[in-house]
Every structure is written in C-alpha cells, then in structure tokens.
Amino acid sequence: MASNQGIGDSQIKDKISNTMVGFLGGGRMAQAMAKGFISSGLVRARNIIVSDKNEEMLDQLESIGVRTTMDNREVVSNSDLIVVAVKPHIVQPVLREVHQVVSPDKQLFVSIAAGVTIKSMEEDLPEGTRVVRVMPNVPALVQAGATVMSPGTHAVSDDAELVQELLKTIGICEEGPESLLDAVTGVSGSGPAYAFAAIESLADGGVKMGLPRSLAIKLAAQTLLGAAKMVLDTGKHPGELKDEVCSPGGTTICAMHTLEKQGFRGTLIDAVEAATLKARELGAKSANK
Ligand SMILES: NC(=O)C1=CN([C@@H]2O[C@H](COP(=O)(O)OP(=O)(O)OC[C@H]3O[C@@H](n4cnc5c(N)ncnc54)[C@H](O)[C@@H]3O)[C@@H](O)[C@H]2O)C=CC1
Numbered sequence: 435m436a437s438n439q440g441i442g443d444s445q446i447k448d449k450i451s452n453t454m455v456g457f458l459g460g461g462r463m464a465q466a467m468a469k470g471f472i473s474s475g476l477v478r479a480r481n482i483i484v485s486d487k488n489e490e491m492l493d494q495l496e497s498i499g500v501r502t503t504m505d506n507r508e509v510v511s512n513s514d515l516i517v518v519a520v521k522p523h524i525v526q527p528v529l530r531e532v533h534q535v536v537s538p539d540k541q542l543f544v545s546i547a548a549g550v551t552i553k554s555m556e557e558d559l560p561e562g563t564r565v566v567r568v569m570p571n572v573p574a575l576v577q578a579g580a581t582v583m584s585p586g587t588h589a590v591s592d593d594a595e596l597v598q599e600l601l602k603t604i605g606i607c608e609e610g611p612e613s614l615l616d617a618v619t620g621v622s623g624s625g626p627a628y629a630f631a632a633i634e635s636l637a638d639g640g641v642k643m644g645l646p647r648s649l650a651i652k653l654a655a656q657t658l659l660g661a662a663k664m665v666l667d668t669g670k671h672p673g674e675l676k677d678e679v680c681s682p683g684g685t686t687i688c689a690m691h692t693l694e695k696q697g698f699r700g701t702l703i704d705a706v707e708a709a710t711l712k713a714r715e716l717g718a719k720s721a722n723k
C-alpha cells in the first residue's frame with residue numbers, strides 16, 4: 435500500500451456520504467451490499483449506480499431506488515468507488531471493457547470476486563489504478579456482514595480507511611494480508627451457506643420430533659444468532675461455551691456424542707478447506723488468464 439496521512443472519523447463519514455458508489459454486476463452480492471449500504475443511512479440510493487447485462491437484475495435494483503444501466507463504462511465514468519461484483523471469470527473482460535474510461539486519480543476499484551488477485555486486477559487496469567480486494571458475505575444485507583479487506587499496491591491509507599468505514603456500515607470489517615483472503619472466503623464468504631444449511635437441518639430435526647415448521651425454523655435461527663452473539667460479546671472460547679450447555683448426564687452431551695460420531699467437526703473443517711482450495715483455483719485461473 436502506498437503511504438498517505440489518515441483523516442479523521444467524521445471526515446471519512448462525510449466522504450462516504452459524498453462518494454458515488456458504482457457496482458459492475460448487480461447480482462446477489464451486489465444487491466445485498468447496495469441494500470445494506472442504503473439501510474445503514476450513510477449511502478443514499480441516488481449515489482449508487484449499478485450495471486448488469488440482465489434486465490431482471492436491473493428491475494430488482496431499480497425497485498430499491500438506485501440508478502441502473504447496461505453500460506459498464508457508464509458506471510465507471512459516474513463513480514468514485516467501483517465495486518467489481520461480477521463472477522471471477524468475468525472480471526478480466528469487464529475491466530478491459532472499462533479500461534479507457536478509468537481515471538486512476540479519481541477512481542478506486544474494490545473487488546469482491548473470489549480468488550481474483552490484486553496483481554491480476556492491477557494488470558487489467560491503467561497503470562497506477564488504486565485497487566482494494568475484499569471478501570464480504572451476504573449478511574451485509576442486514577448489516578451483519580463479515581469482511582476482510584486487503585489494499586493493493588497503489589491504494590493509499592485514505593482508500594483503506596474509506597473502504598473499511600464503508601464496509602463497517604454493513605457489518606464488521608478487518609484488514610488483513612491478501613494471502614489470507616482465500617481462507618476468509620472458506621470461512622465467512624461461503625460460511626452463510628453452511629449456517630443456512632445448519633438452520634434448515636436443525637429445523638428438520640424439530641419437525642421430525644413434532645414441532646411446527648415455522649416454530650422450528652425460528653428457534654433454529656435464533657439459536658445460531660444467540661450462540662454467535664455469545665461468542666462475540668463474551669469473548670469466551672466457543673469450546674468453553676459449549677461445555678456450559680452440556681449438563682453432566684444431560685441431553686446436550688448425548689447430542690454432542692452423536693455429532694462427533696458422525697464427523698461434524700471434521701466435515702466443517704473439510705468444507706472450509708474445499709472452499710478455500712476452490713478460491714485458490716479461481717485465483718490461479720485469473721493469474722494465468
Ligand atoms: N454470493 C455471495 O455470497 C458472495 C459472492 N462474492 C463474489 O461476488 C461476485 C458475484 O457473485 P454473486 O453475486 O453471487 O453472482 P451473481 O451471478 O448473482 O451476480 C453476478 C451478476 O453479474 C452480471 N453480469 C454478468 N456478466 C456481466 C457483464 N459483462 N457486465 C456486467 N454484469 C454482468 C450477471 O448478470 C449477474 O447479475 C463473485 O465474484 C463472487 O465471488 C463474494 C462474497 C460473497
């Protein structure tokens with residue numbers, strides 16, 4: 435990251451509210467982020483412009499009040515901060531398409547694409563373009579996202595602060611080296627899917643044992659939410675918190691025994707490894723082009 439003096443908190447917030455935010459690609463993650471930004475109150479819908487090649491996506495986006503276009507260059511020309519939110523293999527063609535309208539002094543590119551490296555993005559943009567690579571997740575929609583960000587070679591500290599503050603409006607945002615981002619994808623980028631599957635399965639168990647479906651889903655979701663909040667709020671190790679639920683000779687330890695026999699922990703570890711390796715593979719493809 436290039437060096438630059440940091441600016442104060444309120445100045446950054448002012449800067450965010452005056453920043454024109456563009457999205458290249460208006461699919462699921464772009465919509466979650468755009469809706470999250472708007473709900474936070476810090477980014478106005480009229481300061482967001484999104485491009486997509488699919489009219490259905492543009493209709494969905496128009497319904498939240500953002501400007502839409504099918505022209506990626508229009509997004510770049512009208513934005514200060516551009517979120518690259520197309521699928522990883524579309525990043526290079528899209529960056530090449532907009533290359534001519536990029537002003538490295540004016541625009542900051544923020545890529546959310548799994549695996550796609552800062553180096554490959556910088557190569558596809560004009561020399562000196564400021565790039566920040568991030569890995570967010572879909573709970574950004576409800577301001578409960580988890581993001582890790584890594585500034586690129588030409589990004590200055592103001593860029594990192596701006597991106598971090600912007601992403602903090604939709605959850606937590608930590609800064610870390612790019613080398614961690616594939617594993618971040620495996621844990622928190624893809625993680626909501628594992629949690630949704632866990633909620634659905636817990637609810638299935640409840641239904642099997644006689645609970646109405648709606649009550650079972652509500653209880654399962656609130657239980658994951660509550661458990662997550664305890665880990666974050668108490669700072670206790672999750673293993674310690676697990677032990678507190680397991681009464682001697684009680685119900686929970688019987689359930690834990692069943693989970694261990696079925697390889698619950700190993701399966702989750704394998705899942706994170708599989709997603710991380712896939713992100714690495716996508717990155718290698720983007721590097722080889
Ligand atoms: N879905 C998720 O939970 C997360 C996704 N990501 C990343 O976000 C990116 C987008 O993923 P999703 O939103 O899930 O995919 P998506 O398929 O829902 O969205 C991609 C959008 O790009 C549009 N598109 C395709 N070609 C285009 C082009 N040439 N110009 C402009 N738009 C074009 C598609 O019509 C689609 O609406 C990926 O790179 C992914 O790795 C990152 C974190 C979480």
Ligand SMILES: O=C(O)[C@@H]1CCC=N1
Binds near residue numbers: 619623624
């Ligand atoms: O499944 C994917 O590739 C994207 C990246 C993280 C979450 N969704």
